Amino acid sequence: MRAGERAYQALRADIVEWRLLPGQVLGEVELSERLGISRTPVREALSRLTADGLTEPHSGRGVVVATISAEDVRSLYEFRDSLDCRAAELAARRGDPEVFRALAGELLEALEGLTSDDDPDHASYYELVQRMDAAIDEAAANPFLRQAQTGVRLHLARVRKLSKSDPRRLASAAVEHQRIAQAIADGDPALAIATTRVHLSNALQHALNTKELAPVRPAAS
Template identity: 60%
Template sequence: MRASDRAYAALRDDITEWRLLPGTVLAEVEQSARLGVSRTPLREALGRLTAEGLTTTAGGRGVVVTDVSLEDIDELFELRETLECRAAALAAERGDTAAFALLQKELLEAPGLITGNDPDRSAYYELAGRLDTAIDEAAGNTYLVQALRALRVHLVRVRRLAADDTERLAAAAAEHAAIAEAIAARDPRLAEAATTLHLHRSLTHLKNTQTRHHRENHG
């Protein structure tokens, strides 16, 4: 892996996992030393992050990690609905029904992953990620998939804002199962509707969580 790719991947993960918080200045000397790369590949990595909107150039302060506002979340979900609903419909038309039926079965059993001895819920998120990947592959549209992958960088970051609420994650697993079921049934309209419902509930939960945190932190 090239040094710039390595630096980009490390910084992207640190930002999306909230190890580098909004407003953090990414000083070249400090980050070069931390990541073990020279300043030229680091600058290339920072340029990619800025192009994606994860960082921005803030005048004399240098490159800074961007914030995520409620307005940003609304815009992300507007785009997400457009892309994911279309991808689900295409997957229903073109996908392997047996593969999605198997995913549905796994997702119906997902509450066990959420309430088990896995504080990071990594097994559940891995399963949800496999559904995303299966939909991407079944949709068979390279440009749509590229747009979704660029969007998901931001969605991973936003997901961390929602807190790992057990009840919401269990509900989300059932919603994912309904999407997989509709695709397995080769029903594009039902796949779109199931995706719309999931996104609406996810956005409502996320915004309620953010509003509650704001009140707690600002009295």
């Protein structure tokens, strides 16, 4: 793989998983030494991260990891609502019912797996949700919408990493996802929007309640 691509993915993962904290200054020279590559691919990686909104220019002095406040989370979910509702609506209109009927069934099974927690990371559940997102994107068949979703999900993943894994919330989310999948499978756009909106409302409540957004201190250096 290209060095710039590797650097981008490594830094992106570091930021999303909070190994690089908000306020941390990312110097080109320092990064090139740490990653063992030259400044050129590092610059490319930093440019892409800034375009993604994960880093911000620091007054001509390189870039810093972007902070994320509770207000940002609200804005993010508000924006996400526009995208996800439209995507669900389009999927209900255009999608293959069989695909979403199958997903709804898988979600029911996963719901049982979530109560009996033999999978502490719930990796299989998250993988299932990811497949559902991909299926909705596919069904919505709108490249602009898809690109926006990709960007939003990056920030969402970063926010989600802050939340404690709450089994009860996870079970509720699974039920909500199941209802969305069912509405799409039934080809009911209005219901798809409604179920999506319900899910996002609950998800935002959970995100704002259980997370410590403000207390996160910028990195010392």
